[in-house]
Amino acid sequence: MSNAEISQLMVDGLARVLADFADAQTMDKIEKGETGLGHEKLIAELGFDVAMLPEDDGGAGLGWKDSVKIFELLGYYASPTDLGERIISQWASSNAGIEVNDNTPHVGLGTVESNTDGSVTGTILVPWASGPSLTLVEISKQDTQEICLIDTASAASIAPADTIGRVPSQKVVLENCAPIQIGTLDGSFGLTHAMAFLRSSQISGAMARILEMTIEYCNTRTQFGRPVGKFQAVQQLVAQLAGEMAAANAAVKLAAMGMDKGRGPLEIAIAKQRASAPVALVASIAHETHGAIGVTEEHILHYFTRRLWQWREEAGNEHFWAEEIGRQVVLGGGENLWPKLIGLTEG
Amino acid sequence: MFQPYRFADIEVVEDAAALRSEVREFLDEWKDKWTPWERGLGWTRYDRKFSEAMGAKGWIGMCWPKKYGGAERSMLERHVVIEELLAVGAPVGAHWVSDRQSGPLILKAGTETQRQKYLPEIIRGEACFCIGLSEPDAGSDLASVRTRADKVDGGWLVNGRKIWTTNAHLSEYIIALLRTEGTAADRHKGLSQFVFSMRLPGITIRQIKDLTGTAHFNEVTFDNVFIDDDALIGALGEGWAQVTAELAFERSGPDRYMSSFSLLEELVEHVNKTGSDRMIDRQIGAEFAKMAVLRQMSVSIAGMLQEGLLPNQEAAVVKDLGTDAEQRLPEVVRSILGQDSPLDKSTSLAEINAAITQTAPTFSLRGGTREIIRGIMAKGLGLR
Numbered sequence: 001m002s003n004a005e006i007s008q009l010m011v012d013g014l015a016r017v018l019a020d021f022a023d024a025q026t027m028d029k030i031e032k033g034e035t036g037l038g039h040e041k042l043i044a045e046l047g048f049d050v051a052m053l054p055e056d057d058g059g060a061g062l063g064w065k066d067s068v069k070i071f072e073l074l075g076y077y078a079s080p081t082d083l084g085e086r087i088i089s090q091w092a093s094s095n096a097g098i099e100v101n102d103n104t105p106h107v108g109l110g111t112v113e114s115n116t117d118g119s120v121t122g123t124i125l126v127p128w129a130s131g132p133s134l135t136l137v138e139i140s141k142q143d144t145q146e147i148c149l150i151d152t153a154s155a156a157s158i159a160p161a162d163t164i165g166r167v168p169s170q171k172v173v174l175e176n177c178a179p180i181q182i183g184t185l186d187g188s189f190g191l192t193h194a195m196a197f198l199r200s201s202q203i204s205g206a207m208a209r210i211l212e213m214t215i216e217y218c219n220t221r222t223q224f225g226r227p228v229g230k231f232q233a234v235q236q237l238v239a240q241l242a243g244e245m246a247a248a249n250a251a252v253k254l255a256a257m258g259m260d261k262g263r264g265p266l267e268i269a270i271a272k273q274r275a276s277a278p279v280a281l282v283a284s285i286a287h288e289t290h291g292a293i294g295v296t297e298e299h300i301l302h303y304f305t306r307r308l309w310q311w312r313e314e315a316g317n318e319h320f321w322a323e324e325i326g327r328q329v330v331l332g333g334g335e336n337l338w339p340k341l342i343g344l345t346e347g
Numbered sequence: 348m349f350q351p352y353r354f355a356d357i358e359v360v361e362d363a364a365a366l367r368s369e370v371r372e373f374l375d376e377w378k379d380k381w382t383p384w385e386r387g388l389g390w391t392r393y394d395r396k397f398s399e400a401m402g403a404k405g406w407i408g409m410c411w412p413k414k415y416g417g418a419e420r421s422m423l424e425r426h427v428v429i430e431e432l433l434a435v436g437a438p439v440g441a442h443w444v445s446d447r448q449s450g451p452l453i454l455k456a457g458t459e460t461q462r463q464k465y466l467p468e469i470i471r472g473e474a475c476f477c478i479g480l481s482e483p484d485a486g487s488d489l490a491s492v493r494t495r496a497d498k499v500d501g502g503w504l505v506n507g508r509k510i511w512t513t514n515a516h517l518s519e520y521i522i523a524l525l526r527t528e529g530t531a532a533d534r535h536k537g538l539s540q541f542v543f544s545m546r547l548p549g550i551t552i553r554q555i556k557d558l559t560g561t562a563h564f565n566e567v568t569f570d571n572v573f574i575d576d577d578a579l580i581g582a583l584g585e586g587w588a589q590v591t592a593e594l595a596f597e598r599s600g601p602d603r604y605m606s607s608f609s610l611l612e613e614l615v616e617h618v619n620k621t622g623s624d625r626m627i628d629r630q631i632g633a634e635f636a637k638m639a640v641l642r643q644m645s646v647s648i649a650g651m652l653q654e655g656l657l658p659n660q661e662a663a664v665v666k667d668l669g670t671d672a673e674q675r676l677p678e679v680v681r682s683i684l685g686q687d688s689p690l691d692k693s694t695s696l697a698e699i700n701a702a703i704t705q706t707a708p709t710f711s712l713r714g715g716t717r718e719i720i721r722g723i724m725a726k727g728l729g730l731r
Contacts, residue, residue: 011348015348065356072348073348076348205348208348208349208350209348211349211351211728212349215728215729215730218730219729219730219731227731229725229730229731230730230731232718232722234730235721235722235725235726235730236718236721236725238725238728238730239667239720239721239722239724239725239728240667240721242351242352242664242724242728243664243667243668243724244668246352246354246644246661246664246668247641247644247664247668249350249352249354250354250640250643250644250647251639251640251643253356253643254639254640254643257356269632269636270635270636270639270640273632273633273636274636274639274640277633277636318633319629321632321636322628322629322630322633322636323625323628323629323632324632325628325631325632325633325635325636326623326627326628326629326630326631326632326633327623327628327632329615329631329632329635330615330619330623330627330628330631331619332615333615333616333619333620334612334613334614334615334616334617334619335612335616337611337612337615337635338434338608338612341635341638341639341642342367344639344642345357345642345646346363346364346367
C-alpha cells in the first residue's frame with residue numbers, strides 16, 4: 001500500500017470516530033474539560049500518534065503531504081482532541097532523539113531562551129493540558145532547531161488559560177527551568193514551524209466545514225419567499241469565502257510538498273500567513289450569512305469560528321510570518337523575486 | 348471531508364529547469380528593450396517580431412500535435428514558458444489569444460481543414476486572433492448576442508457589431524459568437540461560432556482609446572460580410588457550450604494573477620535600495636505569500652488540463668483571487684512610498700505604477716467580471 005492509501009484509510013477511520021463527537025453539546029463538554037466522553041479512548045485505540053514515525057519504529061511512515069489529510073480532518077471537526085499535537089510531538093521527539101516511551105508529551109506554543117547553565121526561561125501556552133505535564137518546547141536558537149522536554153510542574157507558575165478557542169490549556173511561565181532532555185531536530189525547520197503547519201492545515205479544514213455549513217444554511221433558510229442563497233449579494237459573499245478556503249488549502253499543500261522535499265521554512269511561513277490572513281473575512285462572512293442564530297451558544301458555528309480566531313494566532317500569526325517572508329524577499333532584491341517564487345516548487 | 352475543488356498536488360515538471368533557463372536566455376536578448384510602462388501593460392502589448400521569434404523557438408501551440416507543427420509538450424511545460432514571459436512583461440499580444448484559446452478551440456471543435464489552415468500559422472507566430480464575444484448590448488450578459496449569421500447559398504452573411512475586441516485592428520482572424528437562429532430573446536439557443544479573416548469586405552474596425560490613451564480594443568462592424576460554409580466552427584447551434592469551454596481556458600492561466608508582477612519586482616528593488624522596516628516587510632511578505640499560493644493553484648490547473656479535466660471552477664477561483672491581488676498592488680506601493688509616491692514617470696517604479704494603476708480596473712473585467720465569476724462560483728458550490 002502506498003502512503004497515500006494508508007493515510008486515506010487512516011482518515012476514513014478517524015472520520016468515523018470524530019463524526020460521533022461533532023455536536024455542539026459534546027464540544028461544549030470538551031471545552032469545559034470534561035473527560036470520559038469516550039472519544040479520547042477511541043482515538044487512542046487508532047494508534048495514530050506515531051503516524052509520522054518510521055515504520056521500523058512502529059509508525060506508519062507518513063510524510064507531511066500524507067499527514068495534511070489527517071490535520072485538515074481534525075480542523076473539519078473543530079479538533080475535539082489533541083491528536084494533531086500528539087502526532088507532531090511524536091515526530092519531533094523521535095526526530096530529535098528525545099526518549100518519550102509511550103508517554104506522548106504535550107507541545108508548548110512559543111519559544112524559550114536557553115540560559116548559560118542549560119536551564120530555560122520563557123512563557124508558553126500548552127494546549128490540551130489540564131495541569132502540569134511533560135511538554136516539548138522549542139529553544140530559541142539562530143542556526144539550529146533545538147527542542148527540550150520539560151516538566152511544567154517545575155514551572156515558576158502554571159495556570160489554566162482562558163482563550164478564545166476555549167480548548168483546555170495551561171499558561172506556563174518557566175524561570176531557569178532545567179530541561180529533562182534536550183535534542184536537535186534534523187531538517188530545515190523547527191517545532192514552531194511544525195506547529196504552524198499543523199495550525200494552517202486545521203484552519204484549512206475548518207474553513208471547508210464552515211463553507212459547507214454556510215452553503216447548507218443558504219440553501220435552506222428562506223426569507224422574502226426564497227432561500228437566501230438565491231440572492232446575488234449572498235452568493236458573492238459565499239464565493240469569496242470559498243476562494244479563501246481554496247487558497248488556504250493550496251497554501252498547505254504547497255508547504256507539505258516543500259517539507260517532504262527537504263525545504264520548508266519559507267513554505268511553512270507562506271502557509272501559515274495565507275491560512276491565517278483570511279480568517280477575519282471567512283468568519284465574518286460565515287456569521288453574516290448565518291444571521292443571529294450563528295452567534296448563539298447552541299449553534300455549532302462558533303466552535304469553528306472561535307477555533308479559527310485562536311489558530312490564526314498560534315505558532316505565529318499572519319503578521320509575524322508576513323514580516324519573516326518580507327524580510328527575506330526584500331533582502332534578495334528585485335532580481336531574486338521571481339527565482340525565489342519558482343524555488344518554492346522547483347528548488 | 349467537504350472539498351468542492353480539485354486542485355491536484357502537482358510535483359515538479361521534469362526538465363522544468365532546463366526549459367526555464369532556455370526561456371530566460373531567450374528573454375534576456377529582448378527584455379532590456381522594454382520600458383517600465385510597456386512592461387506594465389502586460390500581455391495585451393503587441394509585437395509581431397517577438398511572436399515570430401517565439402514561434403521559431405516552438406513555444407506557441409507547444410502542446411499541440413506534431414502534425415500541425417506543434418511540439419506535443421505538456422501543459423505544465425507550457426505553464427513554465429508563459430509564466431516566464433509574464434514575469435518579464437513580454438509583449439505577447441500578437442499570439443496570446445491564438446495560443447491560449449483560439450488554437451485550443453480549433454483543435455477541439457474545428458474540422459481537419461480548419462486545423463490544417465490555422466494551427467501551423469498560429470504556431471509560427473504569424474496569426475493573431477481576436478475574440479468576437481461582447482457586443483454593445485451583450486457584455487456580462489453574453490447570451491443576448493444579436494450579431495447574426497444568416498444562411499445564404501454557399502455560406503453565411505454576417506451583420507452586426509462586436510465591441511471591446513482586443514487587438515482586432517492587428518488581427519488576421521476572428522472567432523465570433525453569432526446568432527444563427529432566433530433572436531436575443533432566445534438566449535443560449537441558436538448561437539454558433541465562426542472563424543474567418545478580419546480582412547473580408549464589409550468589416551469596419553474602429554479603434555477605441557482607453558483611459559491611458561492607448562488603443563488596444565476596438566469596435567468591429569459587420570455589414571453583409573460573406574463567409575464560407577467552412578467558417579462554422581464546431582456544431583451549428585452549439586456556440587454557447589463551446590464558448591463556455593473556451594472561457595475556461597481563458598480564465599485558467601497565470602495571466603490572471605501576474606499582471607502586476609513587474610510592479611512587485613520594482614517595489615522590492617526599491618525597498619531593497621532605500622531601506623525597509625517591519626511594516627514594509629509585512630506588506631511585501633503578504634503579497635509574496637498571495638502570489639506563491641496563486642502560482643501553486645495555477646500550476647495545479649495546468650496539471651488538470653494536462654489530465655484532460657475541465658477545471659472551470661478552479662479557474663474561476665484563481666481569477667477571482669488573482670485579479671484581486673494584482674489590482675491591490677498599486678495601493679500597497681502607495682502605502683509603502685507614503686507621500687513620496689511620484690505622480691509622474693520619473694522613476695521606473697513610478698512609471699510602472701502609473702501603468703498598472705490605470706489598467707487595473709480592467710483586470711477584473713476581462714474574461715468575465717468579478718461579479719459574474721463569483722456567480723459562477725456560487726452556482727458551482729450548489730447555491731440554488
